[in-house]
Amino acid sequence: MRQRIVTISGAKDATVPAPIVAQLQAxxxxxxVPAQNMTQIGIAxxxxxxxxxxxxxxxxxxxxxFIGKCxxxxxxxxxxxxxxxxxxxxxxxxxxxxxxxxxxxxxxxxASQPASFLRRTGMDATGWLYVPSACNAGALCRLHxxxxxxxxxxxxxxxxxxxxxxYGTTFxxxxxxxxxxxxxxxxxxYPQAVSIPITNPNGCWDWWGYTGRHFADQQGVQMRAIRNMxxxxxxxASH
Numbered sequence: 001m002r003q004r005i006v007t008i009s010g011a012k013d014a015t016v017p018a019p020i021v022a023q024l025q026a027x028x029x030x031x032x033v034p035a036q037n038m039t040q041i042g043i044a045x046x047x048x049x050x051x052x053x054x055x056x057x058x059x060x061x062x063x064x065x066f067i068g069k070c071x072x073x074x075x076x077x078x079x080x081x082x083x084x085x086x087x088x089x090x091x092x093x094x095x096x097x098x099x100x101x102x103x104x105x106x107x108x109x110x111a112s113q114p115a116s117f118l119r120r121t122g123m124d125a126t127g128w129l130y131v132p133s134a135c136n137a138g139a140l141c142r143l144h145x146x147x148x149x150x151x152x153x154x155x156x157x158x159x160x161x162x163x164x165x166x167y168g169t170t171f172x173x174x175x176x177x178x179x180x181x182x183x184x185x186x187x188x189x190y191p192q193a194v195s196i197p198i199t200n201p202n203g204c205w206d207w208w209g210y211t212g213r214h215f216a217d218q219q220g221v222q223m224r225a226i227r228n229m230x231x232x233x234x235x236x237a238s239h
Contacts, residue, residue, distance in 0.1 A: 010042075053072070131187055132187065135185055
């Protein structure tokens with residue numbers, strides 16, 4: 001198998017502790033992924049967070065926006081391993097020069113799940129795409145799908161938020177992927193999940209079956225919708 005697997009775990013993560021992450025590595029090994037195609041990154045002072053160099057809350061905290069200042073560039077580690085072994089070209093600027101595109105996710109739902117059932121699928125009405133300038137001009141580019149975590153979707157409103165404002169594009173703009181996209185010709189797709197009262201209040205992607213028994217296989221509605229997005233983009237379309 002050619003897949004390259006990287007896992008990142010924080011020693012202070014009580015939500016997904018390091019032993020659980022180790023089990024994930026064992027799972028991929030059992031599926032036949034060679035040991036040389038897998039790597040593990042442990043961060044001693046990290047909580048349940050997406051590690052960045054200097055954006056977000058303190059690294060050890062497991063709280064909104066679940067992006068932490070860990071002095072570790074998690075996105076670079078992920079992209080570098082997946083698209084290696086050649087090193088990534090460094091970012092050109094602090095502000096990525098490409099463009100963010102908000103698109104209609106309902107058009108990518110399987111035919112059996114019309115837009116009127118959007119909320120039942122756990123899919124938000126819109127998603128985001130980051131397109132580097134070179135890719136927008138027609139250059140051959142790679143595609144990376146970045147799924148946000150629970151309580152990180154654009155429509156999620158943090159519990160106790162004094163302003164009642166939703167999470168918005170915090171993950172899309174600050175998880176770190178776009179900084180590396182332009183000079184490495186990587187289009188980044190950011191599908192968006194949405195909260196469903198009672199069944200999925202935290203706006204998680206379906207990892208336990210709230211969309212049905214096929215949630216984890218190729219027939220799952222979220223799996224099929226994202227696959228449809230990928231096929232649309234790899235056909236040459238921008239959204």
